[in-house]
Amino acid sequence: MRIFLKTLAVAAGLLAALLLRAAEAPPRAETLAEKTLKEIVTRQRDIFARAEKEGEHLDMAWLRGELQSVIHSYDVLIQKSPDFAPAYVTYGLLLGQVGMTREAVGILLKANKLDAEIPVVKNEIARFLAEDGKVVEALPWLTAAIELEPQEPLYHYHLGKLLTEGRDEFIKTGQFTRASLDQAMLQAFARAAELAPDNFGYAYRSAEAYNDLEVPQWDTALARWSALETRAQPGIEQQTIRLQAINVLIKMGRLDHASAILVTVTEPVLQKQKQTLLDSLTKAGAK
Numbered sequence: 001m002r003i004f005l006k007t008l009a010v011a012a013g014l015l016a017a018l019l020l021r022a023a024e025a026p027p028r029a030e031t032l033a034e035k036t037l038k039e040i041v042t043r044q045r046d047i048f049a050r051a052e053k054e055g056e057h058l059d060m061a062w063l064r065g066e067l068q069s070v071i072h073s074y075d076v077l078i079q080k081s082p083d084f085a086p087a088y089v090t091y092g093l094l095l096g097q098v099g100m101t102r103e104a105v106g107i108l109l110k111a112n113k114l115d116a117e118i119p120v121v122k123n124e125i126a127r128f129l130a131e132d133g134k135v136v137e138a139l140p141w142l143t144a145a146i147e148l149e150p151q152e153p154l155y156h157y158h159l160g161k162l163l164t165e166g167r168d169e170f171i172k173t174g175q176f177t178r179a180s181l182d183q184a185m186l187q188a189f190a191r192a193a194e195l196a197p198d199n200f201g202y203a204y205r206s207a208e209a210y211n212d213l214e215v216p217q218w219d220t221a222l223a224r225w226s227a228l229e230t231r232a233q234p235g236i237e238q239q240t241i242r243l244q245a246i247n248v249l250i251k252m253g254r255l256d257h258a259s260a261i262l263v264t265v266t267e268p269v270l271q272k273q274k275q276t277l278l279d280s281l282t283k284a285g286a287k
Contacts, residue, residue, distance in 0.1 A: 085114040119148035135166030153195035160188035
């Protein structure tokens, strides 16, 4: 359900941005298409707000029916206003999040044809292509999104993720060597973290990226984890980062240091990961 709510927030924000762009033109009355789209997005907000409130007691049949009604409203709107790009954008986002990926890509491609200057459209097309295993096809869409909106951290994060997950395919095409891909991946995650300094997830992935290199930079990785721990919340968050640092210490052969820190991991939910590292310590010490 949180995914649906996030999608709605993106749709509402995007709608506002697209309509603001239109509003920057000479003053004019709101069109019927704009008014209708606002109403549809408002209905989405109300549906998902009720769904979140009901939680485990949610009537899934009701939700499916309401979503189908919203989808029908989008179909009617684009039939009546076939050149209204904002409708295709918010419609495509919704379709993608409810699992209708192929339909979503088709709608977003239409949005891109109508207006090639909407970066979120290119990002979403890239994301759906990547999820379908078409990582090489996804890359130009994602780089185009970054060119249009270079200050958006999400796009840089998606680029780092795409390069990591599609590493073998990209190297096979000759677009990258392993060294150049590793560098681009590091830069993408680092840029995302830089642009969104309060986003802990971006900072975590940026630190983790040093583990993904062909020749891991353990010293740098350890420094990143240590710095990140100072920003983390006490308890599970800090100890999760500590586990990452311990893993790096084991890779570096600093077994005594790793063992000393491992005893400080006390959170019950982390005991399985702790035992895995303890086994690694024992194995490394036996060599």
